[in-house]
Amino acid sequence: MGYKKRMFVLIGMDIVIVWCSILAAGLFVSYDGQGFVHPDQLLIYAAVATVICPVVMYVFKLYNRVWQYASVGELMSIVKAVSVICLSSYAISTIVSNSFVPMSLLILTFETSLLLKGGIRFGWRVFRDFYFKKAANQRRTLVIGAGDCGTLIAKELMFDRNSQMRPVAFIDDNPKKHHLQVLGLPIYGGRDRIAEAVDRLSIDDIVIALPSISKREISAIIEACKSTKAKLKIIPNLGDLIHGRITVKEIRDVDVEDLLGREPIKIDLQEVANYMKNKAVLVTGAGGSIGSELCRQISLFQPRKLLLLGHGENSIYNIEMELREKYPNLILETIIADVQDIGRMEQVFAAYSPQVVFHAAAHKHVPLMEKNPMEAIKNNVFGTRNVADCADRFGAERFVLISTDKAVNPTSVMGTTKRIAEMYVQSLNHYSKTKFAAVRFGNVLGSRGSVIPKFKEQIKNGGPVTVTHPDMTRYFMTIPEAVQLVIQAGAFADGGEVFVLDMGEPVKILDLAKDLIRLSGFEPNIDIEIAYSGIRPGEKLFEELLTTEEGLGSTKHNRIFIGKPSDIVRSELEYQMKQMEKTNGEDILEVYRKLQAVVPNYQKSDREKELSVV
Secondary structure, rough: OHHHHHHHHHHHHHHHHHHHHHHHHHHHHHHHOOHHHOOOHHHHHHHHOOOOOOOHHHHOOOOOOOHHHHHHHHHHHHHHHHHHHHHHHHHHHHHOOHHHHHHHHHHHHHHHHHHHHOOOHHHHHHHHHHHHHHOOOOOEEEEEEOOOOHHHHHHHHHHHOOOOOEEEEEEEEOHOOOOOEEEEEEEEEHHHHHHHHHHHOOOOOOOOOOOOOOOOHHHHHHHHHOOOOOOEEEOOHHHHHHOOOOOOHHOOEOOOHHHHHOOOOOOOOHHHHHHHHHEEEEOOOOOOOOHHHHHHHHHHHHOOOEEEOOOOOOHHHHHHHHHHOOOOOEEEEEEEOOOOOHHHHHHHHHOOOOEEEEEEEOOOHHHHHHHHHHHHHHHHHHHHHHHHHHHHHOOOOOEEEEEHHHHOOOHHHHHHHHHHHHHHHHHHOOOOOOOEEEEEOOOEEOOOOOHHHHHHHHOOOOEEEEEOOOEEEEEEHHHHHHHHHHHHHHHHHHOOOEEEEEOOOOOOOOHHHHHHHOOOOHHHHHHHEEEOOOOOOOOOOOOOOOOOOOOEEOOOOEEEEEOOOOOHHHHHHHHHHHHHHHHHOOHHHHHHHHHHOOOOOOOOHHHHHHHHHH
Protein backbone atom coordinates (compact mmCIF):
# COMPACT_ATOMS: atom_id res chain seq x y z
CA MET A 1 0.00 0.00 0.00
CA GLY A 2 1.35 3.44 -0.98
CA TYR A 3 2.09 6.12 1.62
CA LYS A 4 -0.86 8.42 0.73
CA LYS A 5 -3.36 5.59 0.54
CA ARG A 6 -2.08 4.20 3.83
CA MET A 7 -2.39 7.63 5.51
CA PHE A 8 -5.99 8.14 4.35
CA VAL A 9 -6.94 4.67 5.61
CA LEU A 10 -5.41 5.46 9.03
CA ILE A 11 -7.14 8.88 9.17
CA GLY A 12 -10.49 7.25 8.37
CA MET A 13 -9.87 4.58 11.00
CA ASP A 14 -8.98 7.21 13.63
CA ILE A 15 -12.11 9.27 12.88
CA VAL A 16 -14.30 6.17 13.20
CA ILE A 17 -12.55 5.38 16.51
CA VAL A 18 -13.24 8.95 17.77
CA TRP A 19 -16.95 8.75 16.89
CA CYS A 20 -17.31 5.28 18.40
CA SER A 21 -15.49 6.36 21.57
CA ILE A 22 -17.62 9.49 22.03
CA LEU A 23 -20.86 7.63 21.30
CA ALA A 24 -19.98 4.80 23.68
CA ALA A 25 -18.92 7.27 26.38
CA GLY A 26 -22.11 9.35 25.94
CA LEU A 27 -24.36 6.31 26.19
CA PHE A 28 -22.49 5.03 29.22
CA VAL A 29 -22.67 8.40 31.01
CA SER A 30 -26.39 8.82 30.23
CA TYR A 31 -27.53 5.32 31.13
CA ASP A 32 -25.21 4.83 34.08
CA GLY A 33 -26.69 7.78 35.89
CA GLN A 34 -23.47 9.83 35.89
CA GLY A 35 -25.21 12.74 34.19
CA PHE A 36 -27.03 13.61 31.00
CA VAL A 37 -25.30 14.41 27.74
CA HIS A 38 -27.48 16.22 25.23
CA PRO A 39 -27.25 14.86 21.66
CA ASP A 40 -26.19 18.33 20.46
CA GLN A 41 -23.26 18.26 22.89
CA LEU A 42 -22.20 14.84 21.60
CA LEU A 43 -22.53 16.05 18.01
CA ILE A 44 -20.44 19.19 18.64
CA TYR A 45 -17.85 17.18 20.62
CA ALA A 46 -17.61 14.61 17.80
CA ALA A 47 -17.40 17.27 15.08
CA VAL A 48 -14.61 19.13 16.87
CA ALA A 49 -12.74 15.87 17.55
CA THR A 50 -13.12 14.84 13.90
CA VAL A 51 -11.24 17.97 12.81
CA ILE A 52 -8.65 17.96 15.59
CA CYS A 53 -7.85 14.21 15.56
CA PRO A 54 -6.10 13.87 12.16
CA VAL A 55 -4.25 17.16 12.68
CA VAL A 56 -2.84 16.15 16.06
CA MET A 57 -2.02 12.60 14.90
CA TYR A 58 -0.18 14.07 11.91
CA VAL A 59 1.73 16.56 14.10
CA PHE A 60 2.84 13.68 16.34
CA LYS A 61 3.96 11.83 13.14
CA LEU A 62 1.78 8.84 13.95
CA TYR A 63 0.96 8.33 10.29
CA ASN A 64 4.68 7.93 9.46
CA ARG A 65 5.43 5.05 11.83
CA VAL A 66 6.19 1.47 10.75
CA TRP A 67 3.96 -0.30 13.24
CA GLN A 68 5.47 -3.75 12.93
CA TYR A 69 8.46 -2.21 14.78
CA ALA A 70 6.29 -0.35 17.34
CA SER A 71 7.77 0.04 20.81
CA VAL A 72 7.52 2.19 23.95
CA GLY A 73 8.26 5.35 21.95
CA GLU A 74 5.24 4.82 19.72
CA LEU A 75 3.04 4.06 22.77
CA MET A 76 4.03 7.34 24.45
CA SER A 77 3.29 9.26 21.25
CA ILE A 78 -0.20 7.74 21.11
CA VAL A 79 -0.85 8.64 24.76
CA LYS A 80 0.24 12.24 24.14
CA ALA A 81 -1.76 12.57 20.93
CA VAL A 82 -4.98 11.12 22.41
CA SER A 83 -4.59 13.37 25.47
CA VAL A 84 -4.28 16.48 23.29
CA ILE A 85 -7.21 15.41 21.09
CA CYS A 86 -9.56 14.70 24.00
CA LEU A 87 -8.66 17.79 26.08
CA SER A 88 -8.76 20.26 23.20
CA SER A 89 -12.02 18.77 21.82
CA TYR A 90 -13.60 18.87 25.29
CA ALA A 91 -12.58 22.50 25.85
CA ILE A 92 -13.71 23.73 22.43
CA SER A 93 -17.02 21.83 22.49
CA THR A 94 -17.77 23.21 25.97
CA ILE A 95 -17.19 26.74 24.73
CA VAL A 96 -19.16 26.26 21.49
CA SER A 97 -22.17 24.55 23.12
CA ASN A 98 -22.12 27.12 25.95
CA SER A 99 -23.05 24.40 28.43
CA PHE A 100 -21.24 22.08 30.82
CA VAL A 101 -20.19 18.75 29.37
CA PRO A 102 -19.71 16.04 32.02
CA MET A 103 -16.05 15.34 32.87
CA SER A 104 -16.83 11.61 32.82
CA LEU A 105 -17.42 11.94 29.04
CA LEU A 106 -13.88 13.22 28.62
CA ILE A 107 -12.38 10.45 30.75
CA LEU A 108 -14.32 7.64 29.08
CA THR A 109 -13.61 9.01 25.59
CA PHE A 110 -9.90 9.18 26.43
CA GLU A 111 -9.85 5.60 27.71
CA THR A 112 -11.74 4.16 24.76
CA SER A 113 -9.75 6.12 22.13
CA LEU A 114 -6.43 5.14 23.69
CA LEU A 115 -7.44 1.51 23.88
CA LEU A 116 -8.65 1.36 20.28
CA LYS A 117 -5.96 3.50 18.65
CA GLY A 118 -3.13 1.78 20.52
CA GLY A 119 -4.71 -1.67 20.42
CA ILE A 120 -5.24 -1.74 16.66
CA ARG A 121 -1.75 -0.46 15.92
CA PHE A 122 0.04 -2.75 18.36
CA GLY A 123 -2.21 -5.61 17.34
CA TRP A 124 -0.69 -5.29 13.86
CA ARG A 125 2.77 -5.73 15.38
CA VAL A 126 1.63 -8.82 17.34
CA PHE A 127 0.21 -10.28 14.14
CA ARG A 128 3.47 -9.61 12.28
CA ASP A 129 5.48 -11.16 15.10
CA PHE A 130 3.34 -14.30 15.06
CA TYR A 131 3.25 -14.53 11.28
CA PHE A 132 6.96 -14.15 10.66
CA LYS A 133 7.98 -16.43 13.51
CA LYS A 134 6.21 -19.19 11.63
CA ALA A 135 8.32 -18.68 8.48
CA ALA A 136 9.76 -21.99 7.32
CA ASN A 137 13.25 -23.01 6.19
CA GLN A 138 15.02 -20.35 8.27
CA ARG A 139 18.32 -21.04 9.95
CA ARG A 140 18.14 -20.97 13.74
CA THR A 141 20.34 -18.12 14.93
CA LEU A 142 22.03 -17.28 18.23
CA VAL A 143 22.73 -13.55 18.72
CA ILE A 144 25.73 -12.72 20.91
CA GLY A 145 25.05 -9.40 22.60
CA ALA A 146 21.66 -8.44 24.03
CA GLY A 147 22.36 -4.70 23.89
CA ASP A 148 21.18 -2.06 21.42
CA CYS A 149 22.94 -3.57 18.42
CA GLY A 150 21.90 -7.17 19.16
CA THR A 151 18.29 -6.12 19.71
CA LEU A 152 18.20 -4.17 16.45
CA ILE A 153 19.66 -7.09 14.52
CA ALA A 154 17.31 -9.63 16.11
CA LYS A 155 14.33 -7.39 15.32
CA GLU A 156 15.39 -7.01 11.68
CA LEU A 157 15.92 -10.74 11.31
CA MET A 158 12.49 -11.45 12.81
CA PHE A 159 10.66 -9.07 10.49
CA ASP A 160 12.64 -9.45 7.26
CA ARG A 161 10.62 -11.82 5.11
CA ASN A 162 13.65 -12.58 2.93
CA SER A 163 16.00 -13.31 5.82
CA GLN A 164 17.33 -16.85 5.97
CA MET A 165 18.07 -16.50 9.69
CA ARG A 166 15.61 -16.58 12.61
CA PRO A 167 16.88 -15.55 16.06
CA VAL A 168 15.96 -17.98 18.83
CA ALA A 169 18.08 -16.76 21.78
CA PHE A 170 20.69 -14.29 23.01
CA ILE A 171 24.06 -14.70 24.71
CA ASP A 172 25.27 -11.85 26.92
CA ASP A 173 28.07 -11.66 29.50
CA ASN A 174 26.08 -9.35 31.79
CA PRO A 175 24.80 -11.66 34.57
CA LYS A 176 21.96 -9.22 35.40
CA LYS A 177 20.41 -10.01 32.00
CA HIS A 178 20.54 -13.79 32.36
CA HIS A 179 17.15 -15.58 32.46
CA LEU A 180 15.45 -12.44 31.10
CA GLN A 181 13.89 -12.03 27.66
CA VAL A 182 14.37 -9.51 24.86
CA LEU A 183 11.80 -9.40 22.04
CA GLY A 184 10.37 -12.60 23.54
CA LEU A 185 13.72 -14.39 23.12
CA PRO A 186 15.58 -15.80 26.15
CA ILE A 187 19.05 -14.60 27.18
CA TYR A 188 20.62 -18.02 27.58
CA GLY A 189 23.71 -16.98 29.56
CA GLY A 190 27.29 -15.78 29.09
CA ARG A 191 29.91 -16.75 26.49
CA ASP A 192 30.82 -19.83 28.55
CA ARG A 193 27.44 -21.30 27.55
CA ILE A 194 27.76 -20.72 23.78
CA ALA A 195 28.56 -24.36 22.99
CA GLU A 196 25.73 -25.58 25.23
CA ALA A 197 23.24 -23.17 23.63
CA VAL A 198 24.25 -24.23 20.11
CA ASP A 199 23.77 -27.88 21.02
CA ARG A 200 20.49 -27.57 22.95
CA LEU A 201 18.81 -25.06 20.64
CA SER A 202 20.05 -26.66 17.37
CA ILE A 203 21.70 -23.41 16.28
CA ASP A 204 22.78 -23.07 12.64
CA ASP A 205 24.26 -19.55 12.73
CA ILE A 206 25.86 -17.34 15.36
CA VAL A 207 25.77 -13.55 14.89
CA ILE A 208 28.26 -11.54 16.97
CA ALA A 209 26.52 -8.19 17.57
CA LEU A 210 29.12 -6.44 19.75
CA PRO A 211 30.49 -3.62 17.56
CA SER A 212 31.92 -1.58 20.45
CA ILE A 213 34.14 -4.15 22.17
CA SER A 214 37.87 -4.56 21.49
CA LYS A 215 39.36 -6.70 18.75
CA ARG A 216 40.96 -8.89 21.41
CA GLU A 217 37.57 -9.55 23.00
CA ILE A 218 36.04 -10.33 19.60
CA SER A 219 38.87 -12.79 18.98
CA ALA A 220 38.18 -14.48 22.35
CA ILE A 221 34.46 -14.82 21.55
CA ILE A 222 35.24 -16.26 18.11
CA GLU A 223 37.58 -18.74 19.82
CA ALA A 224 34.67 -19.84 22.04
CA CYS A 225 32.45 -20.25 18.97
CA LYS A 226 34.98 -22.28 16.99
CA SER A 227 34.25 -25.44 19.00
CA THR A 228 30.69 -25.44 17.59
CA LYS A 229 29.53 -26.38 14.13
CA ALA A 230 27.52 -23.17 13.73
CA LYS A 231 28.51 -20.71 11.01
CA LEU A 232 29.83 -17.43 12.40
CA LYS A 233 28.76 -13.95 11.31
CA ILE A 234 29.58 -10.52 12.70
CA ILE A 235 28.46 -6.89 12.75
CA PRO A 236 31.40 -4.86 11.35
CA ASN A 237 31.84 -1.77 13.53
CA LEU A 238 30.36 0.72 15.97
CA GLY A 239 30.08 3.42 13.28
CA ASP A 240 27.29 1.49 11.57
CA LEU A 241 25.31 1.49 14.82
CA ILE A 242 25.92 5.18 15.52
CA HIS A 243 24.86 6.25 12.02
CA GLY A 244 21.83 3.97 11.93
CA ARG A 245 23.21 1.74 9.22
CA ILE A 246 22.73 -1.52 11.13
CA THR A 247 20.67 -3.74 8.85
CA VAL A 248 20.66 -7.37 7.88
CA LYS A 249 22.87 -6.40 4.92
CA GLU A 250 25.60 -5.27 7.32
CA ILE A 251 26.02 -8.78 8.77
CA ARG A 252 29.06 -10.42 7.21
CA ASP A 253 30.85 -13.72 7.64
CA VAL A 254 33.54 -13.82 10.31
CA ASP A 255 36.86 -13.74 8.51
CA VAL A 256 40.41 -14.69 9.42
CA GLU A 257 41.40 -11.10 10.23
CA ASP A 258 38.82 -11.14 13.04
CA LEU A 259 40.85 -13.94 14.64
CA LEU A 260 44.06 -11.89 14.80
CA GLY A 261 42.72 -9.97 17.80
CA ARG A 262 44.68 -6.77 17.13
CA GLU A 263 43.41 -3.35 18.06
CA PRO A 264 42.83 -0.73 15.32
CA ILE A 265 45.94 1.18 14.30
CA LYS A 266 46.25 4.77 15.45
CA ILE A 267 47.82 7.13 12.96
CA ASP A 268 49.25 10.54 13.79
CA LEU A 269 47.22 12.44 11.21
CA GLN A 270 49.22 15.62 11.73
CA GLU A 271 52.54 13.93 10.92
CA VAL A 272 51.13 12.18 7.87
CA ALA A 273 49.38 15.29 6.59
CA ASN A 274 52.58 17.31 6.94
CA TYR A 275 54.44 15.23 4.35
CA MET A 276 51.54 14.38 2.04
CA LYS A 277 49.14 17.32 1.98
CA ASN A 278 49.40 19.47 -1.16
CA LYS A 279 52.20 17.24 -2.50
CA ALA A 280 52.47 15.28 -5.71
CA VAL A 281 52.49 11.64 -4.63
CA LEU A 282 53.54 8.76 -6.91
CA VAL A 283 52.53 5.16 -6.24
CA THR A 284 54.14 2.49 -8.41
CA GLY A 285 52.32 -0.82 -8.69
CA ALA A 286 49.16 1.19 -8.02
CA GLY A 287 46.88 -1.52 -9.38
CA GLY A 288 48.11 -4.22 -6.99
CA SER A 289 46.70 -5.19 -3.61
CA ILE A 290 49.06 -2.99 -1.60
CA GLY A 291 49.40 -0.26 -4.23
CA SER A 292 45.66 0.23 -4.65
CA GLU A 293 45.10 0.40 -0.87
CA LEU A 294 47.94 2.94 -0.65
CA CYS A 295 46.08 5.06 -3.20
CA ARG A 296 42.81 4.82 -1.25
CA GLN A 297 44.39 5.93 2.00
CA ILE A 298 46.68 8.58 0.51
CA SER A 299 43.56 10.17 -1.01
CA LEU A 300 42.35 10.97 2.50
CA PHE A 301 45.35 13.24 3.15
CA GLN A 302 44.60 15.72 0.38
CA PRO A 303 47.60 15.37 -1.93
CA ARG A 304 47.90 18.04 -4.59
CA LYS A 305 48.08 15.29 -7.20
CA LEU A 306 48.05 11.49 -7.01
CA LEU A 307 49.97 9.61 -9.69
CA LEU A 308 48.85 6.01 -10.29
CA LEU A 309 51.58 4.10 -12.12
CA GLY A 310 51.22 0.48 -13.15
CA HIS A 311 51.97 -2.01 -15.89
CA GLY A 312 48.49 -3.56 -16.11
CA GLU A 313 45.91 -1.27 -17.69
CA ASN A 314 42.83 -3.03 -16.26
CA SER A 315 43.92 -2.82 -12.63
CA ILE A 316 44.93 0.84 -13.02
CA TYR A 317 41.60 1.62 -14.68
CA ASN A 318 39.69 -0.06 -11.82
CA ILE A 319 41.41 1.88 -9.03
CA GLU A 320 41.12 5.11 -11.03
CA MET A 321 37.34 4.67 -11.41
CA GLU A 322 36.97 3.87 -7.71
CA LEU A 323 38.93 6.94 -6.61
CA ARG A 324 37.20 9.30 -9.05
CA GLU A 325 33.83 8.24 -7.64
CA LYS A 326 34.89 8.58 -3.98
CA TYR A 327 37.06 11.69 -4.35
CA PRO A 328 35.70 13.73 -7.28
CA ASN A 329 37.88 16.75 -6.41
CA LEU A 330 41.13 14.77 -6.25
CA ILE A 331 43.51 15.37 -9.17
CA LEU A 332 44.49 11.95 -10.54
CA GLU A 333 46.97 11.00 -13.23
CA THR A 334 47.05 7.42 -14.50
CA ILE A 335 50.34 6.25 -15.99
CA ILE A 336 50.82 2.98 -17.80
CA ALA A 337 54.52 2.23 -17.57
CA ASP A 338 57.05 -0.46 -16.69
CA VAL A 339 59.50 0.39 -13.90
CA GLN A 340 62.15 -1.62 -15.80
CA ASP A 341 62.11 1.05 -18.53
CA ILE A 342 64.47 3.77 -17.26
CA GLY A 343 63.67 6.10 -20.15
CA ARG A 344 59.97 5.97 -19.36
CA MET A 345 60.63 6.52 -15.66
CA GLU A 346 62.66 9.65 -16.47
CA GLN A 347 59.77 10.93 -18.62
CA VAL A 348 57.31 10.40 -15.74
CA PHE A 349 59.49 12.16 -13.16
CA ALA A 350 60.30 15.03 -15.53
CA ALA A 351 56.61 15.54 -16.37
CA TYR A 352 55.08 15.29 -12.88
CA SER A 353 57.93 15.99 -10.40
CA PRO A 354 56.58 13.70 -7.63
CA GLN A 355 57.61 14.81 -4.13
CA VAL A 356 56.66 11.59 -2.32
CA VAL A 357 57.18 8.15 -3.88
CA PHE A 358 55.78 4.83 -2.64
CA HIS A 359 57.41 2.02 -4.60
CA ALA A 360 55.09 -0.99 -4.43
CA ALA A 361 55.73 -2.46 -7.91
CA ALA A 362 57.32 -5.89 -7.56
CA HIS A 363 57.15 -9.56 -8.42
CA LYS A 364 56.23 -11.27 -5.14
CA HIS A 365 55.21 -14.87 -5.90
CA VAL A 366 57.93 -17.05 -4.39
CA PRO A 367 57.63 -20.34 -6.38
CA LEU A 368 57.10 -18.49 -9.68
CA MET A 369 60.21 -16.38 -9.17
CA GLU A 370 62.24 -19.52 -8.43
CA LYS A 371 61.42 -20.63 -11.95
CA ASN A 372 61.96 -17.17 -13.46
CA PRO A 373 64.84 -15.64 -11.46
CA MET A 374 65.92 -13.10 -14.09
CA GLU A 375 62.41 -11.62 -14.20
CA ALA A 376 62.55 -11.14 -10.44
CA ILE A 377 65.93 -9.42 -10.77
CA LYS A 378 64.74 -7.16 -13.59
CA ASN A 379 61.62 -6.02 -11.76
CA ASN A 380 62.58 -6.09 -8.09
CA VAL A 381 66.21 -4.99 -8.39
CA PHE A 382 66.61 -2.98 -11.57
CA GLY A 383 63.06 -1.62 -11.43
CA THR A 384 63.68 -0.35 -7.89
CA ARG A 385 67.00 1.13 -8.96
CA ASN A 386 65.34 3.00 -11.84
CA VAL A 387 62.60 4.53 -9.68
CA ALA A 388 64.98 5.33 -6.79
CA ASP A 389 67.55 6.95 -9.10
CA CYS A 390 64.83 9.12 -10.65
CA ALA A 391 63.59 10.11 -7.19
CA ASP A 392 67.12 11.25 -6.35
CA ARG A 393 67.80 12.96 -9.67
CA PHE A 394 64.48 14.82 -9.85
CA GLY A 395 64.48 15.95 -6.22
CA ALA A 396 61.76 13.88 -4.56
CA GLU A 397 61.50 14.56 -0.83
CA ARG A 398 60.77 10.99 0.28
CA PHE A 399 61.02 7.52 -1.19
CA VAL A 400 59.43 4.54 0.61
CA LEU A 401 60.15 1.02 -0.63
CA ILE A 402 57.57 -1.65 0.17
CA SER A 403 59.62 -4.68 1.23
CA THR A 404 58.99 -8.07 2.82
CA ASP A 405 60.09 -10.24 5.74
CA LYS A 406 61.26 -12.73 3.09
CA ALA A 407 64.23 -10.38 2.54
CA VAL A 408 65.65 -11.46 5.92
CA ASN A 409 68.12 -14.37 5.60
CA PRO A 410 66.43 -15.18 2.28
CA THR A 411 65.98 -18.69 0.93
CA SER A 412 64.19 -17.58 -2.23
CA VAL A 413 65.00 -15.55 -5.32
CA MET A 414 62.11 -13.21 -4.53
CA GLY A 415 63.34 -12.54 -0.99
CA THR A 416 66.92 -12.04 -2.17
CA THR A 417 65.94 -9.54 -4.85
CA LYS A 418 63.91 -7.57 -2.31
CA ARG A 419 66.92 -7.54 0.04
CA ILE A 420 69.08 -6.16 -2.77
CA ALA A 421 66.40 -3.50 -3.40
CA GLU A 422 66.59 -2.55 0.30
CA MET A 423 70.38 -2.36 0.12
CA TYR A 424 70.32 -0.14 -2.95
CA VAL A 425 67.82 2.26 -1.39
CA GLN A 426 69.94 2.44 1.78
CA SER A 427 73.11 3.08 -0.27
CA LEU A 428 71.50 6.08 -2.00
CA ASN A 429 70.77 7.74 1.30
CA HIS A 430 74.46 8.49 2.02
CA TYR A 431 74.65 11.29 -0.54
CA SER A 432 71.09 12.03 -1.71
CA LYS A 433 68.87 14.83 -0.43
CA THR A 434 65.93 12.47 -0.80
CA LYS A 435 64.98 10.57 2.38
CA PHE A 436 65.06 6.90 1.42
CA ALA A 437 63.49 4.20 3.60
CA ALA A 438 62.11 0.68 3.32
CA VAL A 439 59.15 -0.83 5.18
CA ARG A 440 59.23 -4.57 5.80
CA PHE A 441 56.19 -6.67 6.67
CA GLY A 442 54.89 -10.21 6.24
CA ASN A 443 52.00 -11.86 4.46
CA VAL A 444 48.98 -9.72 3.72
CA LEU A 445 45.57 -11.30 4.19
CA GLY A 446 43.51 -11.29 1.03
CA SER A 447 46.22 -9.97 -1.29
CA ARG A 448 46.60 -11.47 -4.74
CA GLY A 449 48.31 -14.82 -4.64
CA SER A 450 48.01 -15.11 -0.84
CA VAL A 451 46.92 -18.30 0.88
CA ILE A 452 43.52 -17.10 2.18
CA PRO A 453 41.71 -16.68 -1.17
CA LYS A 454 43.13 -20.05 -2.21
CA PHE A 455 41.81 -21.76 0.94
CA LYS A 456 38.40 -20.14 0.51
CA GLU A 457 38.15 -21.36 -3.07
CA GLN A 458 39.15 -24.88 -2.01
CA ILE A 459 36.52 -24.88 0.77
CA LYS A 460 33.90 -23.61 -1.68
CA ASN A 461 34.74 -26.52 -3.98
CA GLY A 462 34.42 -29.05 -1.15
CA GLY A 463 38.13 -29.52 -0.48
CA PRO A 464 40.71 -30.72 0.01
CA VAL A 465 42.44 -27.70 1.53
CA THR A 466 46.13 -28.00 0.73
CA VAL A 467 48.73 -26.98 3.33
CA THR A 468 52.41 -27.18 2.46
CA HIS A 469 53.68 -28.35 5.88
CA PRO A 470 52.00 -28.86 9.30
CA ASP A 471 54.66 -26.74 11.08
CA MET A 472 54.83 -23.81 8.64
CA THR A 473 54.18 -20.41 10.24
CA ARG A 474 53.76 -16.92 8.83
CA TYR A 475 53.23 -13.36 10.05
CA PHE A 476 49.95 -11.91 8.84
CA MET A 477 48.44 -8.43 8.51
CA THR A 478 45.33 -7.09 6.85
CA ILE A 479 45.89 -4.91 3.79
CA PRO A 480 44.49 -1.70 5.39
CA GLU A 481 46.55 -2.01 8.60
CA ALA A 482 49.75 -2.77 6.66
CA VAL A 483 49.23 0.27 4.45
CA GLN A 484 48.40 2.57 7.37
CA LEU A 485 51.65 1.59 9.04
CA VAL A 486 53.57 2.09 5.78
CA ILE A 487 52.19 5.62 5.50
CA GLN A 488 52.99 6.37 9.14
CA ALA A 489 56.52 4.93 8.75
CA GLY A 490 57.03 7.34 5.86
CA ALA A 491 56.58 10.19 8.34
CA PHE A 492 59.38 8.76 10.54
CA ALA A 493 61.85 8.39 7.65
CA ASP A 494 65.06 10.24 8.28
CA GLY A 495 67.05 8.35 5.70
CA GLY A 496 68.41 4.83 5.31
CA GLU A 497 66.08 3.05 7.73
CA VAL A 498 64.39 -0.28 7.33
CA PHE A 499 61.13 -0.07 9.27
CA VAL A 500 59.65 -3.28 10.60
CA LEU A 501 55.94 -3.56 11.32
CA ASP A 502 54.68 -5.36 14.39
CA MET A 503 52.51 -8.18 13.09
CA GLY A 504 51.85 -9.89 16.39
CA GLU A 505 52.57 -13.56 16.85
CA PRO A 506 53.26 -15.78 13.83
CA VAL A 507 50.32 -17.98 12.84
CA LYS A 508 50.47 -21.63 11.88
CA ILE A 509 49.18 -22.10 8.34
CA LEU A 510 47.55 -25.37 9.44
CA ASP A 511 45.63 -23.54 12.21
CA LEU A 512 44.61 -20.91 9.68
CA ALA A 513 43.21 -23.59 7.37
CA LYS A 514 41.30 -25.23 10.23
CA ASP A 515 39.87 -21.90 11.36
CA LEU A 516 38.68 -21.04 7.85
CA ILE A 517 37.00 -24.43 7.52
CA ARG A 518 35.24 -24.02 10.90
CA LEU A 519 34.20 -20.44 10.12
CA SER A 520 32.59 -21.77 6.95
CA GLY A 521 30.44 -24.12 9.04
CA PHE A 522 32.39 -27.33 8.39
CA GLU A 523 34.54 -29.68 10.46
CA PRO A 524 38.22 -30.10 9.43
CA ASN A 525 39.09 -33.59 8.15
CA ILE A 526 35.45 -34.64 8.51
CA ASP A 527 33.53 -32.37 6.12
CA ILE A 528 36.59 -30.84 4.44
CA GLU A 529 39.86 -32.76 4.17
CA ILE A 530 43.25 -31.11 4.81
CA ALA A 531 46.05 -32.42 2.58
CA TYR A 532 49.79 -31.69 2.75
CA SER A 533 51.45 -30.73 -0.53
CA GLY A 534 55.05 -30.24 0.66
CA ILE A 535 57.21 -27.12 0.92
CA ARG A 536 57.52 -25.37 -2.43
CA PRO A 537 60.80 -24.13 -3.93
CA GLY A 538 62.14 -21.07 -2.10
CA GLU A 539 59.84 -21.38 0.91
CA LYS A 540 60.95 -21.82 4.51
CA LEU A 541 59.07 -23.01 7.58
CA PHE A 542 59.16 -19.67 9.36
CA GLU A 543 59.96 -16.06 8.50
CA GLU A 544 62.16 -13.56 10.34
CA LEU A 545 61.84 -9.81 10.69
CA LEU A 546 65.47 -8.68 11.12
CA THR A 547 68.94 -9.83 10.25
CA THR A 548 71.29 -10.36 13.21
CA GLU A 549 73.32 -7.24 12.43
CA GLU A 550 70.32 -4.90 12.12
CA GLY A 551 69.12 -4.93 15.73
CA LEU A 552 65.79 -3.39 16.66
CA GLY A 553 64.98 0.13 17.77
CA SER A 554 61.70 1.75 18.74
CA THR A 555 59.84 4.64 17.12
CA LYS A 556 57.10 6.94 18.37
CA HIS A 557 54.56 4.37 17.15
CA ASN A 558 54.12 1.21 19.21
CA ARG A 559 53.56 -0.91 16.09
CA ILE A 560 56.55 0.34 14.08
CA PHE A 561 60.16 -0.59 14.80
CA ILE A 562 63.38 0.37 13.09
CA GLY A 563 66.32 -1.72 11.92
CA LYS A 564 69.75 -0.16 12.19
CA PRO A 565 71.00 0.99 8.75
CA SER A 566 73.45 -1.47 7.22
CA ASP A 567 76.97 -0.46 6.20
CA ILE A 568 76.80 -0.77 2.44
CA VAL A 569 79.66 0.09 0.10
CA ARG A 570 77.85 1.72 -2.79
CA SER A 571 80.59 1.23 -5.37
CA GLU A 572 80.79 -2.48 -4.61
CA LEU A 573 77.02 -2.88 -4.77
CA GLU A 574 76.83 -1.07 -8.12
CA TYR A 575 79.61 -3.29 -9.51
CA GLN A 576 77.76 -6.45 -8.46
CA MET A 577 74.52 -5.17 -9.94
CA LYS A 578 76.27 -4.47 -13.25
CA GLN A 579 77.55 -8.03 -13.21
CA MET A 580 73.96 -9.18 -12.80
CA GLU A 581 72.92 -7.11 -15.80
CA LYS A 582 75.40 -9.01 -17.95
CA THR A 583 73.74 -12.33 -17.11
CA ASN A 584 71.42 -13.51 -19.87
CA GLY A 585 69.44 -15.73 -17.52
CA GLU A 586 70.01 -18.95 -19.42
CA ASP A 587 72.52 -20.22 -16.86
CA ILE A 588 70.30 -20.41 -13.77
CA LEU A 589 73.19 -21.45 -11.51
CA GLU A 590 75.13 -18.36 -12.60
CA VAL A 591 72.13 -16.22 -11.61
CA TYR A 592 72.03 -17.85 -8.18
CA ARG A 593 75.77 -17.30 -7.68
CA LYS A 594 75.51 -13.61 -8.52
CA LEU A 595 72.60 -13.19 -6.12
CA GLN A 596 74.66 -14.83 -3.39
CA ALA A 597 77.59 -12.52 -4.16
CA VAL A 598 75.40 -9.55 -3.24
CA VAL A 599 73.57 -11.22 -0.35
CA PRO A 600 76.00 -13.68 1.28
CA ASN A 601 73.39 -15.02 3.70
CA TYR A 602 71.16 -16.08 0.80
CA GLN A 603 70.58 -19.77 1.50
CA LYS A 604 70.46 -22.10 -1.45
CA SER A 605 66.98 -23.19 -2.40
CA ASP A 606 66.03 -26.77 -3.19
CA ARG A 607 65.86 -25.88 -6.86
CA GLU A 608 69.42 -24.58 -6.85
CA LYS A 609 70.61 -27.69 -5.02
CA GLU A 610 68.88 -29.89 -7.59
CA LEU A 611 70.53 -27.98 -10.45
CA SER A 612 73.91 -28.19 -8.73
CA VAL A 613 73.61 -31.99 -8.55
CA VAL A 614 72.65 -32.20 -12.21
